[in-house]
Amino acid sequence: MSRRIAVYPGSFDPLHNGHLDIVERCLPIFDEVLVAVLRNEEKKPRFSVEERVEMLRDILQPIGRCRVESFSGLLVDFMDRVGAITIVRGLRALSDFDYEFQMALMNRRLNPRVETVFMMPKEEYSYLSSRLVKEVVSLGGDVSGLVPDKVLERLKTS
Ligand code: PNS
Numbered sequence: 001m002s003r004r005i006a007v008y009p010g011s012f013d014p015l016h017n018g019h020l021d022i023v024e025r026c027l028p029i030f031d032e033v034l035v036a037v038l039r040n041e042e043k044k045p046r047f048s049v050e051e052r053v054e055m056l057r058d059i060l061q062p063i064g065r066c067r068v069e070s071f072s073g074l075l076v077d078f079m080d081r082v083g084a085i086t087i088v089r090g091l092r093a094l095s096d097f098d099y100e101f102q103m104a105l106m107n108r109r110l111n112p113r114v115e116t117v118f119m120m121p122k123e124e125y126s127y128l129s130s131r132l133v134k135e136v137v138s139l140g141g142d143v144s145g146l147v148p149d150k151v152l153e154r155l156k157t158s
């Protein structure tokens with residue numbers, strides 16, 4: 001039987017505990033979780049793609065059955081390259097739905113083999129986003145408990 005790979009795509013700038021919660025929820029369902037970091041030349045990120053991939057590998061590899069890669073271009077083409085048919089996205093609240101629904105349907109149109117599966121993170125992370133983490137840190141606020149310790153350290157030092 002072929003390996004069931006969950007591709008979990010995103011910007012992960014930076015990884016927060018809501019993302020980690022989704023990865024952990026995938027593990028009992030899939031053989032492998034492939035976290036796919038988008039290379040987006042248009043956005044001005046807080047961390048480079050290389051830094052994000054390095055942090056993600058550092059944090060996820062001890063968990064096992066997790067892989068981290070970067071990708072550019074269409075997600076569905078990346079899915080073909082890695083032999084995966086399932087995209088996993090986190091759904092925090094109704095406000096995520098429109099955007100996620102559009103992406104899921106467009107991806108399915110572009111590649112009918114691909115299905116998107118939505119997973120809900122723990123309620124305590126339902127308000128958490130990378131954008132808010134960056135904003136709070138830039139204004140001197142405390143995000144401990146919301147991001148992995150290794151990310152917290154990097155946010156403070158770089
Ligand atoms: O964490 P994000 O920024 O919400 O993730 C968005 C992401 C990376 C999933 C999305 O922008 C994406 O898949 N980009 C790749 C380009 C692509 O395939 N675009 C068409 C999507 S319908």
